[in-house]
Amino acid sequence: xxxxxxxxxxxxxxxxxxxxxxxxxxxxxxxxxxxxxxxxxxxxxxxxxxxxxxxxxxxxxxxxxxxxxxxxxxxxxxxxxxxxxxxxxxxxxxxxxxxxxxxxxxxxxxxxxxxxxxxxxxxxxxxxxxxxxxxxxxxxxxxxxxxxxxxxxxxxxxxxxx
Amino acid sequence: xxxxxxxxxxxxxxxxxxxxxxxxxxxxxxxxxxxxxxxxxxxxxxxxxxxxxxxxxxxxxxxxxxxxxxxxxxxxxxxxxxxxxxxxxxxxxxxxxxxxxxxxxxxxxxxxxxxxxxxxxxxxxxxxxxxxxxxxxxxxxxxxxxxxxxxxxxxxxxxxxxxxxxxxxxxxxxxxxxxxxxxxxxxxxxxxxxxx
Numbered sequence: 369x370x371x372x373x374x375x376x377x378x379x380x381x382x383x384x385x386x387x388x389x390x391x392x393x394x395x396x397x398x399x400x401x402x403x404x405x406x407x408x409x410x411x412x413x414x415x416x417x418x419x420x421x422x423x424x425x426x427x428x429x430x431x432x433x434x435x436x437x438x439x440x441x442x443x444x445x446x447x448x449x450x451x452x453x454x455x456x457x458x459x460x461x462x463x464x465x466x467x468x469x470x471x472x473x474x475x476x477x478x479x480x481x482x483x484x485x486x487x488x489x490x491x492x493x494x495x496x497x498x499x500x501x502x503x504x505x506x507x508x509x510x511x512x513x514x515x516x517x518x519x520x521x522x523x524x525x526x527x528x529x530x
Numbered sequence: 531x532x533x534x535x536x537x538x539x540x541x542x543x544x545x546x547x548x549x550x551x552x553x554x555x556x557x558x559x560x561x562x563x564x565x566x567x568x569x570x571x572x573x574x575x576x577x578x579x580x581x582x583x584x585x586x587x588x589x590x591x592x593x594x595x596x597x598x599x600x601x602x603x604x605x606x607x608x609x610x611x612x613x614x615x616x617x618x619x620x621x622x623x624x625x626x627x628x629x630x631x632x633x634x635x636x637x638x639x640x641x642x643x644x645x646x647x648x649x650x651x652x653x654x655x656x657x658x659x660x661x662x663x664x665x666x667x668x669x670x671x672x673x674x675x676x677x678x679x680x681x682x683x684x685x686x687x688x689x690x691x692x693x694x695x696x697x698x699x700x701x702x703x704x705x706x707x708x709x710x711x712x713x714x715x716x717x718x719x720x721x722x723x724x725x726x
Contacts (some may be wrong), residue, residue, distance in 0.1 A: 376590070387716060392540055414704065430611065432609075434564045434569070435568075435569050435570065435571055436532055436570075436571075437568075437569040437570040437584050438570060439570040439572075439575055439583060439584055441554065441572075441573065442553075443552060443553045443554055443555075444579075444581075445553065445581070447553040447554045447579075447581030447583070448553075448554075448565075448568075448570075448581045448582045448583035448586075448588070450569075450570065450584050455676070456569040456570075457569065460676075480674075486571075487571075493611075494564055501622070506534060507531060507534045507608050507609075508534075509533070509534045509605070509608075510534060510535050510536060510537065510567075510605075510608065512537070512559075512567075515534065515608075516534050516535045516536075516608040516609060517608060517609045517610075518534075518609070518610045518611070519609075519610070519611035519612075520607060520611070520612060520613070520614075521613045521614070522612075522613070522614040522615075523614065523615050523616070524614065524615060524616045524617075524618070525612070525616070525617045525618070526618040526620065527617075527618060527619055527620040527621075527622035527657075527659070528620065
């Protein structure tokens, strides 16, 4: 079956350059860390995180705020109505410029606004050229602080026919 | 990515015979189910009750909503970002569905998880690919007196694609809300069938 798949792939993509490297992926491919604080000043490019383990210079990263909305807290049928979305759902991609103990500096200043108390997490995003998904690709489950996000960059993604 | 997102609320810690009706109160009182997680953090004094919080589900109130008779709400789907020049689908799926509550979970059904999010920045799609962000099925209830309720289905999620064009015909999407689940009579009928 692998050979058939390979032949089909080649037939389908005969006109584009052949990539020299293929990576097989499955399971959890991202790495997550809680962001505790943003750097100061008008040009924010640094993040203070629980641990920099697993992050390296030139890594692609996703900064994403999972929560931060404010709601009506009255004991009425209006309870839970969103009064302000705050910075919940804001996200952006960047790359890592430098890593030091407990903090990272990005190559770009932040484009969006974030609130570190609103469940802000940094996700390392792998970049591939030619990648084949050989089993279920998933994320670490959201645990209240980190997880719940699957992100990847690739030139070409092939799903292996199971 | 099914069920990797915001977490469903837990069933009530206890139950009392007196009817209790409130939108928001402390889960530790044992008077109702915990609300589902959402984009808004809830004060610890308001974690239970039937008021739904932002995009999370409500918890349901006391009157036989306890661990043995109620069930936990289910987890929502996660978030998927894919940036690629090409995807060869090969008949597979990208799924970020809400989890469904197991059938016959209890006298009071809990809510299914909401569907997740899929964001694609992809130039070309080859072969069939299905994108699925359906909400999960709510829990059943099969107690004959009609004081109890089925759990609500989770809402459908969202699929976003970069660029102005839609998906090609070989990429199909499914963004359905979860079903509320069958009524009592149907479940009883099925149970009798299973009992022979």
